[in-house]
Amino acid sequence: MAETTQLQAERSPGLHATPLGLAAVAIPVIGWSFANTIVKLTEIPVVEFTFYRLWLGAAAMVVLSLATRRRLSWRILRRSAPAGVLFALNLVLFFEAIRHTGVADVLLIAALQPALVLVVAGRWFGEHPSRRDVTWALVSVGFVALSILGSSENAVWSLEGDLLAVGALFVFTAYFLLSKHVREEVQAIEFMTTVTLVAAVVITPVAFATGDGFGGFEANDWILLGVFVVTAQAGHLMVAWAHSKVDVTVSSLVILGEPVFSAIAALILLGEPVTALQVAGGLLAVGAVGSIVLRATRSSSDLAPVEAVPE
Numbered sequence: 001m002a003e004t005t006q007l008q009a010e011r012s013p014g015l016h017a018t019p020l021g022l023a024a025v026a027i028p029v030i031g032w033s034f035a036n037t038i039v040k041l042t043e044i045p046v047v048e049f050t051f052y053r054l055w056l057g058a059a060a061m062v063v064l065s066l067a068t069r070r071r072l073s074w075r076i077l078r079r080s081a082p083a084g085v086l087f088a089l090n091l092v093l094f095f096e097a098i099r100h101t102g103v104a105d106v107l108l109i110a111a112l113q114p115a116l117v118l119v120v121a122g123r124w125f126g127e128h129p130s131r132r133d134v135t136w137a138l139v140s141v142g143f144v145a146l147s148i149l150g151s152s153e154n155a156v157w158s159l160e161g162d163l164l165a166v167g168a169l170f171v172f173t174a175y176f177l178l179s180k181h182v183r184e185e186v187q188a189i190e191f192m193t194t195v196t197l198v199a200a201v202v203i204t205p206v207a208f209a210t211g212d213g214f215g216g217f218e219a220n221d222w223i224l225l226g227v228f229v230v231t232a233q234a235g236h237l238m239v240a241w242a243h244s245k246v247d248v249t250v251s252s253l254v255i256l257g258e259p260v261f262s263a264i265a266a267l268i269l270l271g272e273p274v275t276a277l278q279v280a281g282g283l284l285a286v287g288a289v290g291s292i293v294l295r296a297t298r299s300s301s302d303l304a305p306v307e308a309v310p311e
Contacts, residue, residue, distance in 0.1 A: 084198025
């Protein structure tokens with residue numbers, strides 16, 4: 001039976017989001033931004049790091065499913081498995097893009113995701129942003145681009161790397177939209193358990209084919225890996241839960257904050273400098289997204305409440 005949510009009631013014009021749903025998206029964005037620095041703090045090779053991240057995350061989701069007495073039926077596996085394949089493919093493309101070109105280029109391309117979401121959100125999910133929402137969405141993307149370009153003076157450009165980043169952009173957008181669609185029928189815990197298990201299975205042959213060998217970790221590496229897994233997995237679970245409470249257009253814009261908070265995290269934990277252009281672009285982007293979020297929460301308060309299937 002499809003999950004019935006508040007956002008599936010009669011919609012007023014514009015975008016919609018509940019305050020609790022927005023918090024479930026914003027908190028992971030901040031957590032991911034700080035967790036991303038762990039990749040630089042540890043000596044674990046990227047592919048091997050991804051392999052352990054997914055399998056440890058899958059184990060955690062299985063334990064959570066058992067503790068909450070959730071069962072994975074064939075219907076759930078069939079509906080959620082494609083998202084798991086996309087999740088794994090996105091990780092591979094994203095990390096390979098980072099390896100081949102500048103980080104700023106990769107983040108700049110990734111910042112185009114809300115524009116792609118705007119194209120399909122109306123047809124797929126009945127989301128109809130106002131002209132004002134669309135304008136502020138495009139402005140926020142532009143300001144994020146400005147912030148990222150502020151750190152790109154020494155970036156090493158590569159056409160191959162940029163093409164990989166474009167691939168990661170489309171794959172992650174497809175995963176994000178598919179997640180929203182599947183969550184109409186599958187609850188968050190069952191969904192993320194399946195996604196992480198499938199992604200771990202998909203990444204395994206890639207890791208063994210391209211890795212430089214496994215093992216040889218120091219205690220500090222395991223601690224950092226554990227922190228990353230908890231932060232990343234909990235964040236994805238929260239975002240999956242929030243899909244039923246927040247329009248996908250709004251959540252994709254909130255995720256735009258990741259490059260901005262990543263710069264702050266890199267300054268605090270890695271000592272990487274932050275330029276004035278980064279600060280200005282980041283603050284303006286947050287302000288633009290804030291305008292959309294405020295209007296979305298006001299619109300949601302006008303929706304007629306309906307009974308929801310408990311999570």
